[in-house]
Amino acid sequence: MTHDLDEHGKKLTDYPRPSVAVDTAVLTVDDGELCVLLVPGAGGQGRSLPGTFLHEGENLAGAVLRSLAQKAGVTGREPQQMHVFDDPRRDQRGWVLSVAHLDVVPVEKLADALSAGRAELARVGPGPGAHEPLPQLDYDHGAIVAKAVERLRAQYRENPDPWVLLPKPFTLRRLQLLHEAVAGELVRKDTFRRHMERCLVPTGEMSDGGRGRPSRLFRRR
Amino acid sequence: MTHDLDEHGKKLTDYPRPSVAVDTAVLTVDDGELCVLLVPGAGGQGRSLPGTFLHEGENLAGAVLRSLAQKAGVTGREPQQMHVFDDPRRDQRGWVLSVAHLDVVPVEKLADALSAGRAELARVGPGPGAHEPLPQLDYDHGAIVAKAVERLRAQYRENPDPWVLLPKPFTLRRLQLLHEAVAGELVRKDTFRRHMERCLVPTGEMSDGGRGRPSRLFRRR
């Protein structure tokens, strides 16, 4: 592949190149709280987002999927590219660009990695930019988490559960609880219903087993 | 710098790494038309966006500024990072990632490069994704232009001239003509005024020299 010569008679690989990493903020909702998945840092010390270096012939999404499969046992996701962090001194091991990604995963898919102690969840505070209880993260991973949360909240403000955290048909109440967890604040039920209803279709089924009046079940449009 | 060893006793630079390029959609408004700046392709054939390879110790914005200074004689800009194009086969010279950027420049700053024939402007069609008269571009640069236009239009929908294409105090009419050029469609004057006024402050000065009633001059808030 890398056989073409430039105007100085050199190959592309004759010039210095950075290492390129992907780092992914894997967000989830656990017990009504928005959380981010953390793994042990590179040297076994500190905490990081799951990440890896880009391999030859691989695209960025492929590297993200590989790192998530390896470090969190998660497959079948569709990560979104967010931003390149490019400070030449951001990684003291050398010159490393990091392409930050966002992925959002139902907490059940993380159960194995969590119970095996290979990863842990950290709550993301409710405030718009406040992540009070977030532990200190390696590199610039704190900034990646902040960006991921901001983007996720914007997406959930517009659409009902765009990341399909609720698998089966769901009640409007369940959807609202999920959105409240993501937003980190309570929302009015009537406004919420009317805002989301345009993107939902009732299945005709009803919920059962709870207290109170049964409710209709919906699917995304 | 690159002295740390990983768990296999190897340095980062012992692994294959991609070349990393930056490519920038330089947009401008010329004679009431939204345009993109094109330069000759790498082999002297075809047309490309201005770009370059990232140098050691440089950040992405630095590489963009260097490429714009060299290929378009433009300095003092603030490019925005957009998206990484990562198809391993997108550049037949080898494995090259491109970090696409957006920059927006008053057309006067491009005058030198344009008159010297080192660059040319191509009109970007009015349609939301339609770029009918855009010539075929190298690599995936057509997609970069599409993304840049979409992003620029979103920014101008929200704020008065966020890229400061109008330098001095301006009349609301001038601002409206600029926004119409960016959007590629006409806008209602009364709605436009009331939407933008919250972000403008009158200077107290009045325009002069035109036909009709003189108008107030404004600055961005």
Place this chain on the structure above:
DNA sequence: GTAATAGTGTCTATGAGACACTATGCG
């Protein structure tokens, strides 16, 4: 009946869009 949850009618404030009108310059 009460408790609990589901769902809606309606009032109000806000803002965008459309239309038409008034205001101020020049010759």
Place this chain on the structure above:
DNA sequence: CGCATAGTGTCTCATAGACACTATTAC
């Protein structure tokens, strides 16, 4: 005066938020 451009009053419609009310289940 006529013409051109600047600027605004106001009507309508759509939407969000808030409040309160009704509906349907279990016990």
